[in-house]
Amino acid sequence: MNEQPLGVLIVEDEALLAAELGFLLEEAGCRPLGHAMRSDEAVAMAHKLSPDLALVDVHLGDGPTGVDVARRIHDDCGVVALFMTANVKRLPDDFAGACGVIGKPYSGHGVKMALAYLEVCMREGVAPGPAPVGMTLSPAYARLWGLSDQPRAV
Amino acid sequence: MLRNRNSRPDRALWPAGIADGGSGRHMTDNSQSLRAAEALASGHGSEDPFAAAIRADRMATIITDATQADHPIVFANDAFLRLTGYGRDEVIGRNCRFLQGVDTDPLERARLRAAISAGQDITCELLNYRKDGSTFWNALYLSPVHDGHGAITHFIGSQLDISDKKRLELQWNERQNSLEQLVADRTRDLTQALEQKTTLLHEVDHRVKNNLQLISSLLLLQNRRVSDPAVKDALRGMLERVNAIATVHRRLFQSEDVERFDVSAFVRDLVSDMMGSSARTDILFRLDLERVDVAASKAAPLALIVNELLSNALRHGFPHGQPGQIFVGIGRINGDFRIEIADDGVGMPNAAKSSGFGLTIIQLLCQQLKARCETSDAQPGTRVVIHLPINAAHP
Numbered sequence: 354m355n356e357q358p359l360g361v362l363i364v365e366d367e368a369l370l371a372a373e374l375g376f377l378l379e380e381a382g383c384r385p386l387g388h389a390m391r392s393d394e395a396v397a398m399a400h401k402l403s404p405d406l407a408l409v410d411v412h413l414g415d416g417p418t419g420v421d422v423a424r425r426i427h428d429d430c431g432v433v434a435l436f437m438t439a440n441v442k443r444l445p446d447d448f449a450g451a452c453g454v455i456g457k458p459y460s461g462h463g464v465k466m467a468l469a470y471l472e473v474c475m476r477e478g479v480a481p482g483p484a485p486v487g488m489t490l491s492p493a494y495a496r497l498w499g500l501s502d503q504p505r506a507v
Numbered sequence: 508m509l510r511n512r513n514s515r516p517d518r519a520l521w522p523a524g525i526a527d528g529g530s531g532r533h534m535t536d537n538s539q540s541l542r543a544a545e546a547l548a549s550g551h552g553s554e555d556p557f558a559a560a561i562r563a564d565r566m567a568t569i570i571t572d573a574t575q576a577d578h579p580i581v582f583a584n585d586a587f588l589r590l591t592g593y594g595r596d597e598v599i600g601r602n603c604r605f606l607q608g609v610d611t612d613p614l615e616r617a618r619l620r621a622a623i624s625a626g627q628d629i630t631c632e633l634l635n636y637r638k639d640g641s642t643f644w645n646a647l648y649l650s651p652v653h654d655g656h657g658a659i660t661h662f663i664g665s666q667l668d669i670s671d672k673k674r675l676e677l678q679w680n681e682r683q684n685s686l687e688q689l690v691a692d693r694t695r696d697l698t699q700a701l702e703q704k705t706t707l708l709h710e711v712d713h714r715v716k717n718n719l720q721l722i723s724s725l726l727l728l729q730n731r732r733v734s735d736p737a738v739k740d741a742l743r744g745m746l747e748r749v750n751a752i753a754t755v756h757r758r759l760f761q762s763e764d765v766e767r768f769d770v771s772a773f774v775r776d777l778v779s780d781m782m783g784s785s786a787r788t789d790i791l792f793r794l795d796l797e798r799v800d801v802a803a804s805k806a807a808p809l810a811l812i813v814n815e816l817l818s819n820a821l822r823h824g825f826p827h828g829q830p831g832q833i834f835v836g837i838g839r840i841n842g843d844f845r846i847e848i849a850d851d852g853v854g855m856p857n858a859a860k861s862s863g864f865g866l867t868i869i870q871l872l873c874q875q876l877k878a879r880c881e882t883s884d885a886q887p888g889t890r891v892v893i894h895l896p897i898n899a900a901h902p
Contacts, residue, residue, distance in 0.1 A: 367717070373724040376731060412713075439716035440709070458720040458753035461727060462784035486779045487757075 359472055362404040363388040364395040364422055365437070366414040374408065377461055381468045392418035399426040406471065409451065411438040424449040433475065435467070441489070448491035455488050463487035474498045540600035543572045544581040547661075567591075567666040569603060573651065573659045577602045578623070581661075590668055592638035603664065606645070608636040619649070626651050626659050632669065644673035712760050719753040744818070744865065751777060751814035755806045768806035770844070771796035771837050774813060778835060785821050789830035797838040801895070808872040809895070812880075815865045816848040816891050824852025824888060831888070842897050849890035855882070 361383045365371040371388045378385045386402045389395035391414040399407060407426055411419035423434035427450030434451035436444060441456045448454065452474075455467055466485035473481045480498040484490045490500065547570070551558035561568055567587035571578040579600045588595060591606060598605075607616060611634045622629035628650035635645040646669045652661040723746060730742040754776050759768060778792050801809060817833070825831045829852065836847040873880045879894040 367721060367724075369724045369728065370720060373727045376727070439713045439720070443709070456757055457716045458723060458750075458757065460723070460750050460753070460780050460784065462780050466783060486776060 359383045359405045359468070359475070360386045360402070361468075362386050362395070362398055362402060362407040362432070364390075364407055364409040364413065364419065366390045366410065366412065370410075374464070377464050378468070381465045383468055383472075390414045392422045395422045396425050396429075399430045399432050403430065404432055405475065406468075407432050407434045408437050409434050411436060411440055411443065420445060420449045423451040427451065433471070435471065447493065450493075451491060452494040453484065453488055453490040459487055537600035539575060540572065540579040540581055543575065543579075544599055547581055567668075569598070569664050569666075570652075571603065571662045571664070573661050578662060587666060590637075590643070590666060591635075597638070606635040607633065608642070610634050610642070611636075619647070622649065623662065632673070635666075642670075643668050644670045712756075716753070716756055719749060719756060723749045723753060747781070747814055747818055748811060748868075750780065751810045752807055754780070755810045759803060759806065766803055767800040768803050768809075770799045770801055770806075770809060770813075770846075772798075773806070773810055774835055774837060777810070777814060777817065781817055781821060787821065787825070789828065790821065790825055791832045793832060793834045795834070795836040795838070799837055799839065799844050801844070805876060805895075808876055812869050812872050812876075812878075812893060813846065813848070815869050816893075819865060820848060820850040820852065820889070824850040826853060829853065839897075844893075844895040844897065846893040846895070847890065849885050849888060851885065851888040854884060854887055855889050 359382075361378050363371050363374055363378075363385060365374065365388065368390075371390075375385045375388065383406075386404050387398050389398050393415070395407070395409070395413070398404075407423070409419045409423050411417055413419055413422070419436065419438065423436065426432040427434055434449075436448070436451050436454040437457060437459065438444070438454065439457040441454055444451075444454060452471065455464065463486065467488040470481065470485050470488070474494075478498065480490075480495075480500050483500065490498070495501065553559065562584050564584060565586050567590040568582075568584045569580050569587055570582040572581045580598050580603055581600075583595060583598045588598070591598070604616075615631050615633055619629060619631050619633070628648070630646070630648050633645045633647055634642055636642055646667040647664055648667075649662055649664040651659045652663055654660045726742055726746040726749060730739055730746065733739055733742065754773060755768070758773050758776065759765060774796060775794065778794065782790075782792055817835070820833050824833070831851045834847070834849045836845070836849075838845055869880060872878075873893070876895060878896070881892045881894070883890050883892075
């Protein structure tokens with residue numbers, strides 16, 4: 354790959370999930386930059402590491418603060434956030450500025466497909482097609498990447 | 508009953524015998540009312556049967572003089588005196604508002620005043636006060652009496668004690684209100700209970716999904732550590748099974764109906780995932796999926812069976828990079844759900860020994876679902892058909 358690999362921040366309070374996700378990111382050709390378990394860590398690391406993408410769980414070590422994290426790192430650092438949560442229906446309608454969501458439980462293959470898809474979207478500025486199975490784009494990013502609004506449920 | 512609306516004055520009833528009241532102690536101009544009362548009475552002596560009827564009527568009746576300021580009472584029959592507890596000399600010359608008190612509805616009083624100023628008849632219900640201070644509900648019917656030129660000379664008012672009816676009405680309203688309150692309270696309680704249950708359901712769903720994610724992460728992490736191909740294979744098999752159950756859970760709560768499970772939608776998800784993770788681009792999948800719903804309780808066992816069959820076909824049907832095709836068909840036939848998974852691979856006798864554990868899982872779960880599993884030679888390849896009785900799918 355001649356492009357710079359995506360630098361990815363993992364925001365997840367389950368250590369085992371985060372560890373496995375780190376391996377998955379490497380297999381997918383991404384560069385895991387770090388792992389935050391709480392909202393304050395996540396925001397600080399986003400400032401310091403300037404990731405291209407942040408994978409954000411909604412429930413973190415300090416409570417259901419993932420939505421706030423997504424909004425802050427998007428607004429303050431321009432980081433593209435992707436939620437990874439079992440509570441897809443609880444996300445705000447505007448996805449708090451995040452580009453979309455992968456529902457838990459996800460499969461390794463599902464995450465890799467989503468990463469490859471997002472990599473193209475972010476590099477080209479245009480989606481190569483509809484989001485892969487298991488992933489939903491936010492209305493704002495669907496428009497940004499040239500797709501009409503998608504229904505919330507996949 | 509005397510309802511002299513629009514009656515001509517010459518046909519109006521001027522009762523007599525009211526001159527015995529009026530001692531002059533109520534008002535300074537009482538004498539004028541007394542004169543008016545006498546004038547009224549003089550035209551309607553004891554020989555007047557209509558006047559006699561009003562005097563003896565059980566309906567409380569008064570007549571007021573509309574030509575005087577503040578319309579004083581110039582006649583009150585015995586029934587009126589019995590109803591209110593006043594003596595005749597205490598009412599003649601007074602405006603009848605002395606019957607009203609603090610709890611008399613001001614709106615109803617305003618309506619009465621408006622009707623009198625407009626010279627119209629009116630029916631109203633007023634809380635009135637007796638001489639002893641006790642109250643009664645008065646259904647008042649008031650109508651004007653005109654002279655030959657159409658000018659109003661008197662008002663005639665009849666009073667009916669409707670306290671019993673009012674009490675029943677109040678009781679009824681109270682009962683109605685308390686019932687409505689009861690229903691509102693109950694509805695609020697139930698709504699709250701439902702919200703709590705829904706929150707709990709979401710919480711449990713959330714935990715189930717997170718735990719499934721955790722289990723699959725554990726298996727993946729261990730799989731990265733071991734090097735023995737047999738152990739890797741076993742772990743991968745377990746991971747696929749956990750993924751199949753995880754896919755079921757993702758699907759289960761996506762739909763509004765948590766009782767039913769769409770098997771075809773599940774198979775579409777599972778095939779896409781398996782196809783992707785196998786990295787076997789040389790194997791084509793062909794799907795013929797009719798929407799088939801089963802009870803949610805059957806979803807996981809059915810998903811595990813489909814997973815084993817697909818995994819078998821994918822792993823053992825096409826060894827050494829042999830290309831081919833896997834067909835998955837779901838539909839209804841003769842009252843059964845029919846799930847077919849067929850490959851055009853090397854076929855059973857030539858396939859590498861498939862996992863004994865996988866076959867055990869299929870056998871056990873078919874038994875559990877009361878399903879029939881038929882394996883045949885697809886020439887080339889293998890065809891497995893699962894027949895699931897509809898009554899087993901819909902318990």
